[in-house]
Amino acid sequence: MKNKFATVIDTAIPLPVQDIDTDQIIPARFLKAISRDGFGKNLFRDWRYLKDNSLNPDFVLNKPDYKGSILVTGKNFGCGSSREHAAWAIADYGFKVVISSFFADIFKNNALNNGILPIEVSDEILSLLFKKINDDHQLSIKVDLEKQVLSFSDRSVNFTINAYKKMCLQNGYDNIDYLLSKQAHIQKFEKENNQ
Amino acid sequence: MAKTLFDKIWDKHIVFQEIDSPAVLYIDTHLIHEVTSPQAFDGLRKRGIKVRRPDKTVATTDHNVPTVDQHLPIKEILSRKQVQTLVKNCEDFGIELYGLGHPFQGIVHVIGPELGITQPGKTIVCGDSHTSTHGAFGAIAFGIGTSEVEQVLATQSILQQKPKTMRITINGALKKGVSSKDIILYIISKIGTGGGAGYFVEYAGTTIQQLSMEARMTICNMSIEMGARGGLIAPDEITYSYLKDKQFAPKGDEWDLKLAYWKTLFSDDKASFDKEYEFAAADILPMITYGTNPAMGIHISEQIPTEIPVHSSEESYFKSLKYMGFEKGETMLDKPIDYVFIGSCTNARIEDLRLAAQIIKGQQKHSSTEVWVVPGSQQVMKQVKAEGLDKIFEAANIPIRQAGCSACLGMNEDKVPAGKYCISTSNRNFEGRQGPGSRTLLASPLTAAAAAITGKITDPRQFL
Numbered sequence: 134m135k136n137k138f139a140t141v142i143d144t145a146i147p148l149p150v151q152d153i154d155t156d157q158i159i160p161a162r163f164l165k166a167i168s169r170d171g172f173g174k175n176l177f178r179d180w181r182y183l184k185d186n187s188l189n190p191d192f193v194l195n196k197p198d199y200k201g202s203i204l205v206t207g208k209n210f211g212c213g214s215s216r217e218h219a220a221w222a223i224a225d226y227g228f229k230v231v232i233s234s235f236f237a238d239i240f241k242n243n244a245l246n247n248g249i250l251p252i253e254v255s256d257e258i259l260s261l262l263f264k265k266i267n268d269d270h271q272l273s274i275k276v277d278l279e280k281q282v283l284s285f286s287d288r289s290v291n292f293t294i295n296a297y298k299k300m301c302l303q304n305g306y307d308n309i310d311y312l313l314s315k316q317a318h319i320q321k322f323e324k325e326n327n328q
Numbered sequence: 329m330a331k332t333l334f335d336k337i338w339d340k341h342i343v344f345q346e347i348d349s350p351a352v353l354y355i356d357t358h359l360i361h362e363v364t365s366p367q368a369f370d371g372l373r374k375r376g377i378k379v380r381r382p383d384k385t386v387a388t389t390d391h392n393v394p395t396v397d398q399h400l401p402i403k404e405i406l407s408r409k410q411v412q413t414l415v416k417n418c419e420d421f422g423i424e425l426y427g428l429g430h431p432f433q434g435i436v437h438v439i440g441p442e443l444g445i446t447q448p449g450k451t452i453v454c455g456d457s458h459t460s461t462h463g464a465f466g467a468i469a470f471g472i473g474t475s476e477v478e479q480v481l482a483t484q485s486i487l488q489q490k491p492k493t494m495r496i497t498i499n500g501a502l503k504k505g506v507s508s509k510d511i512i513l514y515i516i517s518k519i520g521t522g523g524g525a526g527y528f529v530e531y532a533g534t535t536i537q538q539l540s541m542e543a544r545m546t547i548c549n550m551s552i553e554m555g556a557r558g559g560l561i562a563p564d565e566i567t568y569s570y571l572k573d574k575q576f577a578p579k580g581d582e583w584d585l586k587l588a589y590w591k592t593l594f595s596d597d598k599a600s601f602d603k604e605y606e607f608a609a610a611d612i613l614p615m616i617t618y619g620t621n622p623a624m625g626i627h628i629s630e631q632i633p634t635e636i637p638v639h640s641s642e643e644s645y646f647k648s649l650k651y652m653g654f655e656k657g658e659t660m661l662d663k664p665i666d667y668v669f670i671g672s673c674t675n676a677r678i679e680d681l682r683l684a685a686q687i688i689k690g691q692q693k694h695s696s697t698e699v700w701v702v703p704g705s706q707q708v709m710k711q712v713k714a715e716g717l718d719k720i721f722e723a724a725n726i727p728i729r730q731a732g733c734s735a736c737l738g739m740n741e742d743k744v745p746a747g748k749y750c751i752s753t754s755n756r757n758f759e760g761r762q763g764p765g766s767r768t769l770l771a772s773p774l775t776a777a778a779a780a781i782t783g784k785i786t787d788p789r790q791f792l
Contacts, residue, residue: 151644152521152621156758161739165392165406167366167413169474179760184746207641209522212555212621213758214737215457216364217473235522238491238557239457243473295489297349308475309375312483315352318344319380319485322354328381 211240364455434705444574520639524556676704
């Protein structure tokens with residue numbers, strides 16, 4: 134059981150860069166841990182810190198005006214490696230929702246498996262969202278998973294999510310609970326296929 | 329009904345499917361390594377459950393291992409601990425481990441195929457995105473996250489949405505000096521890093537049919553770099569003769585039975601794909617990347633584009649050039665190269681090292697360029713020695729290192745320093761991929777070998 138996903142109303146942090154790969158989200162040298170905890174401190178490590186390990190004041194996570202549990206990013210977010218550490222880092226930092234116009238497949242799955250909601254919007258809505266956040270850093274964004282509606286300013290847009298994944302997020306279920314409940318089917322399959 | 333190769337394998341592995349839910353897909357082979365598995369084993373312990381089929385699970389250590397002095401303990405404490413954790417987990421859960429010191433140790437995507445574990449028609453997963461490599465044998469193989477590793481350990485099954493199908497056809501003869509690495513870099517430069525997202529790709533056409541298994545693996549390996557879930561190629565005589573007599577390939581009557589099944593694995597003539605691309609082999613020349621994603625590739629003698637590439641945005645494009653220290657419109661040829669890396673799950677098989685040796689033979693390594701040649705496995709190393717390739721490299725002042733992922737991902741000791749340029753036969757040129765601040769240029773083993781001699785970006789055809 135994981136935490137149940139409830140409606141989120143919060144400000145957002147904008148990162149308008151396209152093709153952000155998982156090596157940027159969490160570089161490989163930080164993948165040596167054997168637990169799932171503590172990855173947040175190295176989220177976007179090489180963008181967030183300068184060479185002398187001091188905070189990079191130009192990076193958005195270090196700007197005091199930007200706060201919130203919603204990350205808004207450029208197209209094709211999470212491309213590259215399958216490392217779930219990327220999703221763990223995002224969750225550990227405190228993000229609950231990531232909004233982009235496109236997510237890489239494996240990242241999207243990893244996010245959902247860790248209670249993070251990835252929301253895909255059109256390129257047009259994404260540009261508008263970046264503009265609105267730029268104009269008002271305190272812009273409030275509402276994410277209603279039940280109704281599958283994202284709202285900000287006077288705009289409301291629907292987003293899609295697989296019904297099964299939605300049920301898992303809302304109830305805090307994970308796939309293993311589901312798969313374990315299907316063990317009889319797995320056993321039957323193995324028998325029939327000489328596995 | 330006409331089916332694609334992908335559909336034939338997928339349908340045969342569905343255990344259970346509910347409406348509006350992903351399919352429960354049975355997994356024939358689960359490969360694991362030290363980086364993405366410890367949290368999954370922890371999960372099993374917390375739930376108090378065993379690995380359902382340890383006999384279908386194989387482990388190796390590759391990402392963290394040093395590539396010199398492997399008989400000594402790993403120096404870096406966290407790396408050592410991660411490797412030791414895998415050893416313990418494999419002992420506790422009864423899983424076969426080809427760890428350091430074992431004759432089968434090596435990069436997970438090199439050992440699966442060379443040991444005959446990878447076979448046509450199988451479903452294969454691993455907590456590593458380059459699992460797509462195994463698709464070269466006509467298998468459904470894809471990378472998964474650690475939560476999914478736990479699912480497979482627990483149930484030998486995984487929940488998956490069925491991807492769409494794409495076919496990429498390449499016809500014609502390859503030009504001299506053009507290898508399969510150039511083919512895939514060319515395809516990715518045309519389709520973009522997100523062009524394959526949501527799809528499983530089948531590579532087809534006369535060019536593909538003539539490629540060796542090693543060359544096919546290089547292509548399938550990089551399917552993920554265009555965002556595809558995986559890539560696969562229909563098995564044929566080349567596949568069967570590669571597999572025959574491999575350690576874990578079927579033997580005797582079982583071989584005949586399996587072979588009969590493998591021969592049914594092709595896309596039916598009338599099967600339709602959700603998307604199709606076609607390319608001509610004649611249009612492909614040696615490729616090199618200039619930017620920070622694998623789609624930013626050009627022919628080696630071309631200039632860095634002055635227009636923003638279709639698949640990029642203005643911001644990402646200029647950010648990328650700034651990181652690389654390049655200007656738009658510049659020529660790539662003759663730019664100085666500090667490091668050359670020939671290795672990784674993309675290009676560390678025997679054929680890749682033969683290609684590199686072909687250029688290195690009788691030459692000397694450039695004095696100011698550091699060159700790392702890293703075989704993908706102990707078995708590849710054995711073959712390198714049997715063929716005397718080690719002598720060719722050593723005569724050029726290039727000692728061969730020991731098997732591992734090495735400088736592909738900046739996780740072990742082999743790192744490229746900040747600001748330095750590395751021509752690499754690996755798969756990713758992301759910022760910092762080979763070490764913080766490192767600058768990676770992806771290319772074929774031939775192009776990498778040419779740079780090892782000249783110390784600059786060089787068209788390998790001048791050595792052939």
